[in-house]
Amino acid sequence: MNGLKLTVIGGGSSYTPELLEGIIKNQDVLHVSEVWLVDVEQGKEKLSIIEDLSKRMVEKANCSIRIVATFNRSEAIKDAAYVITQFRVGQLAMRRNDEYISIKQGVIGQETTGSGGFMKALRTIPVMLDICKDIEKLAPDAWLLNFTNPAGIITEAILKHSNVKVIGLCNNPINYYKKFANIYNVSMEDVSINFVGINHLIWITGLYISGQSRMDDVLTGKSDIYEAKNIPLFGWDLEFLQSMQAIPCGYHKYYYQTDRILEEQHRQLQDNETRADQVQQVEKDLFEIYQNPEVQEKPEALEKRGGAYYSEAAINLIKSIHLNTKNVHTLNVRNNGTIACLPNDVSIEVNCVVESHQITPLQVGEVRPQIRGLLQNVKAYEELTVEAAVTGNKGIALQALTLHPLIPSAERAKDILDEMLPVNERYLPRFYP
Template sequence: MQPIKLTVVGGGSSYTPELLEGIIANQKLLSISEVWLVDIPEGQEKLAIMERLAKRMVQKAGSPITIHATMNRRQAIKDADYVITQIRVGGLKMRRNDEYISIKHGVVGQETTGAGGFMKAFRTIPVILDICRDMEELAPNAWLLNFTNPAGIITEAVLKHSSIKVVGLCNNPINFYKKFARTYGVEGEDVRINFVGINHLIWITDLFIKGESRLEDILTGKATGYEAENIPSFGWDNEFLRSLGALPCGYHKYYYQTDRILGQQLEEYRKQRTRADEVREVEKELFKIYQNPEVKEKPKALEKRGGAHYSEAAIELIKSIHTDAKDLHTVNVRNNGAISCLPDDVSVEVNCLVENHQITPLQPGKVPPQIRGLLQVVKAYEELTVEAAITGDKGIALQALTLHPLIPSAEKATIILDEMLQVNKPYLPAFNEDDLSRTTREEVY
């Protein structure tokens, strides 16, 4: 097998040790010869810390992998076989602004959906497409594995505006497999799940344990606790679940329990203690640990960051692509008719057959109206968001935000959009000065 060059854009991320753990464990099978960690000047200090930790991890494992760290993205991408993107344009400061602006105006503040996810997509799409242009020139046969949130929207932008091979990844599906395996005391291969939806809006329409459907166990409350730990949990009403006929993911709470989530967030806002503030503290704690020269493996504290099993999702997918394993993976890909009620050219998150450098979405079956309604509305919002981010059309941006179920009116969308465009001016090259004419403050909250 030819040696693999793997490039991680956003290599200074606190998630990187999770990824490195999986890379090291599978080095021999995949013949991974070099890992390039690349970041931007603002992330230089974190990248240096991560480089030292990565080299200690490789040395402890006795692995032959060569670790490179650079701010020269083109050098890192040149001749890469796989490029993993895990970037946060604007850093945690802009994530905090996204949350605080949203909550201040009485809507849910969250980094991947609603007004916060909308603005994160706007900042990220131009950067991701710039990375794709480098790949088209320097590594045209490479796969882009995108973990950057909002993963579905970012993947769709690449699918529509780049020629490279891209797949979007999320740890939500693999977490479901892990949790159900624990619940029923079986191995992961004994669990099979039917998913339908888009990133952070997937429904489980059936659950099989050793070939037997066990969906009713959850719908009737016999088995619980299947959701991600970092998503607020208020519990699901069993009558609601039975009438839905499917299992929602943790992110559905923002839609199905909006009042309760918003009430909690308003209290956090008053205390200046939202999820963004919590993540800032976790990041500081993690990098203190990473700097310790005695640390030579992924620390347990990383679990607080919410990225559990993400390296497994990435490495298992690479294994399937590279070795023609013909495994099933739940990933974000071009729809191509898999979900019949959505356009062919959009990104969906469904089970896919992964073969030798080919990923084929599988049809999840008929989508009932109680799922189809919300799914189509949020997907239409995502389509408009991609179009607005590319064109810089403020009117399309307003329609996108107005359409989102978490934004109650066009009036509210207009106010939020104007303020977010001001604050994000340095990150929005597609928008003209008329839309971004007012002065941007360095820090709004």
């Protein structure tokens, strides 16, 4: 069997050691021959640190995987079987700008939703589409696994504007499986969850443990649910959950508990400790650990970042494609009628059957109004955001931001846009040609 070439764009990310750990653990079935770590010149120091740690991890595991770190994206992509994207245009400094400007404007500051997620999408989509051109030319048979946030919007842009075989991935679903497996003391294989929605806006509409429905356990408070480390732990009102008849994900708190989160964010802003500030400190601490030549494995401190277990989701998906297992994974894919109340060409996040030649989403059925209203609203915002990023049309950008549920008015949307666009000028070639 020929060895696989895996390419990681954003190879200098603090998440890379977790990904490499997953590759090493599954080397007996994946037979990876080389992992190429790609980054930009601004990330030179981090890439070098990750390269050295990766080589130590491979050596400790006695694997024959070749680790290559490079700034040459084309060379890295050429003939790759899988390309994994996990990069951040503008790095953490621009994330901090997004959060601070948003909160000062009186709206929630967050990297994947609202005005922060909007700006991150505008910065990222042009770069991602350039990457896709390279994949089309140099590795036309490769699968692109996208973790770059906002993952759903980025995946939709690729689906609409390239011919690359793309799958969007998030660590949220796998964390639900792990949480419920732990609560009920069963294996993850005994947990079955029905998801409906889009990335960072998914609802659980069915929860089964060994074939028995346990939804009422959560809706009545008998069972806890997974809470992401990067989202405030305010809990859920049981009357609200019961009337919804679904389990919202943690990101729903930005929509359903807006006042409480905004109050908390204003407090954090006063102390210069927003989530962006926290992540910068975690990153600093992680890379100090990574630099230690004695470290030969992924440190536990990495779980303080919001993307814990993302690599497990990635490696499990690669295994399913590579081995044609026909397993079910929760993925971001083209709708194609799966959720009837959404357009066919948009990205959704649902359970899918994975084969080596295709990804098939499982039909969702009727979506209740409690879910449909917010879902259609946010999806329309995402459609316009993709269009704005591709065209550089400020009018479309204004309409997208105005439509988002976390932006209270067109006037506020215009104020935010007028402040954010100039700050991001160097990263917005479509708006500032």
